[in-house]
Amino acid sequence: MTTPELTAVVAATHDIWMRTNDLLGPSLAEHQMTPATFQALWVIDPDEKPPSMKVMAERLYCNAPNLTFISNQLVDRGLAERAVDPDDRRSRVLVLTAKGREVRAELVRVALEKTPLAVLDGSELRQLMTLLERVTRSAG
Amino acid sequence: MTTPELTAVVAATHDIWMRTNDLLGPSLAEHQMTPATFQALWVIDPDEKPPSMKVMAERLYCNAPNLTFISNQLVDRGLAERAVDPDDRRSRVLVLTAKGREVRAELVRVALEKTPLAVLDGSELRQLMTLLERVTRSAG
DNA sequence: TCCATTGTTTCGAGTCTCGAAGTATTGAGC
């Protein structure tokens, strides 16, 4: 019976996530960003093919109308632009603008600097990553 | 330079948290609960002294007006009751009702059953807990 | 050509979060 350990781990995950959000809030506000828009920006890797709405929704575990709303936020702030996917004209992809790439890089930097997880050293991080990857993969 | 590892760990934490929320949604809805109200219920340990609004706000990393809102949700649903703290009559504590204890136990059970973290075995959980405790304590 | 399916958006409603201002109680200093 591993319930107490599991409980503690779930609680700790929640705590770290909420604390991170809290610590990041002021920096996000400086860029007129919110947790939701930052998460959207986070999952658009500027080095990869721009994701469609559908892909973004899967990455953020939200539904289509919500994604439209979040995308509008990014577009309105000049951080991303919609483009029709030439392979399937039903599909719209989100492309980061120059400003979008800039803001993303800056906020990712701040997030990594402020996250409570930053107290761990290289070896601990690798250990943690191994465990978490097992979790995220087994239910990808 | 441990940036890539830290990035992966932060992303995985976010992913696990969002996925947990997503998996839990339907079960919460069955009890007219939402992520926010469940988190509030979660941090009220029925075996400990009822927490004040202030303490709850600290645990949930939210501000006082928000806590009032969430508390109202719990009270309206018959899961908790407000009581004046006799030691400091400015302070209000949240006491779980019988129904509140029931719903809490049930939802905690479901959460532990559905969390992606449940794929880990006892040894892995202890390892993970050690790492996460170091994180949560160092910036308590 | 027809039409069921897929990807996205629009609309309306409800939930969540916050800052500013208001109320009640406390405790320190005189």
Next chain:
DNA sequence: GCTCAATACTTCGAGACTCGAAACAATGGA
């Protein structure tokens, strides 16, 4: 014991987030 700044909470108003239902556009198979 009075005064008053500080503390704990609530109210109010506004904005952000999320979702289901319905509409729209493009696709692809019959």
